Amino acid sequence: MxxxxxxxxxxxxxxxxxxxxxxxxxxxxxxxxxxxxxxxxxxxxxxxxxxxxxxxxxxxxxxxxxxxxxxxxxxxxxxxxxxxxxxxxxxxxxxxxxxxxxxxxxxxxxxxxxxxxxxxxxxxxxxxxxxYGLFIPLTKTATLTSRPGQQISIFSMYPCGEISTEGLRWPIHNRKLTAWWQGTLNEALGDTFTITLTETARIIVFCASGK
Amino acid sequence: MxxxxxxxxxxxxxxxxxxxxxxxxxxxxxxxxxxxxxxxxxxxxxxxxxxxxxxxxxxxxxxxxxxxxxxxxxxxxxxxxxxxxxxxxxxxxxxxxxxxxxxxxxxxxxxxxxxxxxxxxxxxxxxxxxxYGLFIPLTKTATLTSRPGQQISIFSMYPCGEISTEGLRWPIHNRKLTAWWQGTLNEALGDTFTITLTETARIIVFCASGK
Missing domain, CATH: 3.40.50.10240 (Thiamin pyrophosphokinase, catalytic domain)
Known part of the structure; x- marks a missing residue:
């Protein structure tokens, strides 16, 4: 490994x-x-x-x-x-x-x-x-690895642009996350998921270690 | 009591x-x-x-x-x-x-x-x-009780207006806190401190339990 x-x-x-x-x-x-x-x-x-x-x-x-x-x-x-x-x-x-x-x-x-x-x-x-999990900072669009069913939470930092997701159970489309709880408790569908960020978006992704 | x-x-x-x-x-x-x-x-x-x-x-x-x-x-x-x-x-x-x-x-x-x-x-x-401490949500200007030397952290929620403080060791003047760490680890000088919020400001105040 x-x-x-x-x-x-x-x-x-x-x-x-x-x-x-x-x-x-x-x-x-x-x-x-x-x-x-x-x-x-x-x-x-x-x-x-x-x-x-x-x-x-x-x-x-x-x-x-x-x-x-x-x-x-x-x-x-x-x-x-x-x-x-x-x-x-x-x-x-x-x-x-x-x-x-x-x-x-x-x-x-x-x-x-x-x-x-x-x-x-x-x-x-x-x-x-x-x-309990892994924190990944993102300043641009990225595809991250996941396990199917893995719990994923997304936290926007201010000033935040808009984000979109692919590969999560509850998709986000061109949305500003204006409170910490709004992007919590999502779930990966497969082995990867993608988060698209507009230019000013800066986020922290939390990938839970448990299922 | x-x-x-x-x-x-x-x-x-x-x-x-x-x-x-x-x-x-x-x-x-x-x-x-x-x-x-x-x-x-x-x-x-x-x-x-x-x-x-x-x-x-x-x-x-x-x-x-x-x-x-x-x-x-x-x-x-x-x-x-x-x-x-x-x-x-x-x-x-x-x-x-x-x-x-x-x-x-x-x-x-x-x-x-x-x-x-x-x-x-x-x-x-x-x-x-x-x-470890007490969390207080504030949507308007308030005076909170404290112990001299008590550690105080302030977290802004997006969209945040500006805040000012009186009675904290490191004063904040008409400032937007644009990242979570920016308002952390301040300290109360006396038995109370005041946080002044502009209309759109929404904050969480953390008052540490230890000294």
Whole structure:
């Protein structure tokens, strides 16, 4: 199996517990960890390539063990996840998966999901995986893979253009999604579906992991 | 102490584990439960006044125990939480708190948060509490209570007008928030703060429970 990402970033939210994100952690060559995720990685036998943050959430023993790979970034304007994303960009990685960016405080979850769209121009691919599903930012028309019956939700960011869909059970035609709930709980009909975006549309697609 | 709500609705997300939502469950006279929350309520010695949903998530023993208060609502277009909100509205309750509406699948979380604004016109007050904070929908200028240092995040819904703030550490002046992350991680300076909305602005305010 080809590993679909060249770099995983682990944020300070809920550490993943399901099989797929844990498999990917073991298969992906580079792990960049926000400081709050280092202990959870260590407990699973995983060593980060780089550790980013202000180091207030890492035990002293691990701080000493990993002294050669700690990068303290002082910038109150951006969170540790964003610092890690910039670090990955500067290091030249192109296919990024973010784990641990949801769960716990919901305002962090919302902020982290929306930041995917800000960071998308820096990479060939940047996605976010939780125990419940995969988040994909789209700034242009795309065809995505799916399982028949897979639950799909679409969230528009403001200012949003119009979107249309093909291959979803409840088709959307040239529509602006003006509230978060309007594009939720759709369903893939086959192995792929297509979302067409007008020029100003920017969306996040959520593909649920369960059926 | 006056109980601030006359009705609590418990949705199918993460059941609360922290003191404040559990206290409110014990103090509030009416509990409307989505079917997936009935077992968790029962385990804590709490009996719902009404149970809403398609009853695929309630054990048979509890379905029998509570046969007198089960309301099966067949409508594929709206989720169980929305069905419960409409039930509370029809029953005449005016001050609603929603619990268990976040956690687990993030697309449900996002949908449920945004539905607060849809439902706000039906009640004098409708808010959502999680283990991490309180969500308040605002469609007009308001002054909210706070603790000095309390973390506050503001999320605009599309189409958004402009907002301004008083009493927050990083003031916002006549600004459209065009991405979810832009209004996150602000902080209350004192016991209240004020958010001023232009006519078309519609926002969700998140007041974090921790300091």
């Amino acid at each position: 080809t590993v679909p990402y060249d770099c995983i970033i682990v944020a300070n939210g809920s550490f993943p517990t399901t099989a797929r994100p844990l498999e990917l952690l073991h298969q992906t060559p580079i792990i960049i960890a926000c400081d709050g995720a280092v202990q959870a990685l260590y407990d699973r036998g995983l060593a980060p390539t780089a550790i980013i943050g202000d180091m207030d959430s890492i035990p002293l023993s691990l701080r000493e063990l990993y002294a050669d790979r700690i990068h303290i970034v002082e910038n109150q304007e951006i969170n540790d996840l964003t610092k890690s994303v910039f670090y990955a960009h500067e290091a030249g990685y192109k296919h990024i998966l973010i784990l641990g960016a949801t769960g716990l405080r919901e305002d962090h979850t919302l902020g982290n999901i929306s930041l995917l769209l800000e960071h998308a121009p820096l990479f060939d691919r940047i996605e976010m995986l939780s125990d | 006056t109980v601030p709500y006359d009705c609590i609705i418990v949705a199918n997300g993460s059941f609360p584990t922290t003191a404040r939502p559990l206290e409110l469950l014990h103090q509030t006279p009416i509990i409307i439960a989505c079917d997936g929350a009935v077992q968790a309520l029962y385990d804590r010695g709490l009996a719902p006044t009404a149970i809403i949903g398609d009853m695929d998530s309630i054990p048979l023993s509890l379905r029998e125990l509570y046969a007198d208060r089960i309301h099966i609502v067949e409508n594929q277009e709206i989720n169980d939480l929305t069905k419960s909100v409409f039930y509370a509205h029809e029953a005449g309750y005016k001050h609603i708190l929603i619990l268990g509406a976040t956690g687990l699948r993030e697309d449900h979380t996002l949908g449920n948060i945004s539905l607060l604004l849809e439902h706000a016109p039906l009640f004098d007050r409708i808010e959502m509490l999680s283990d």
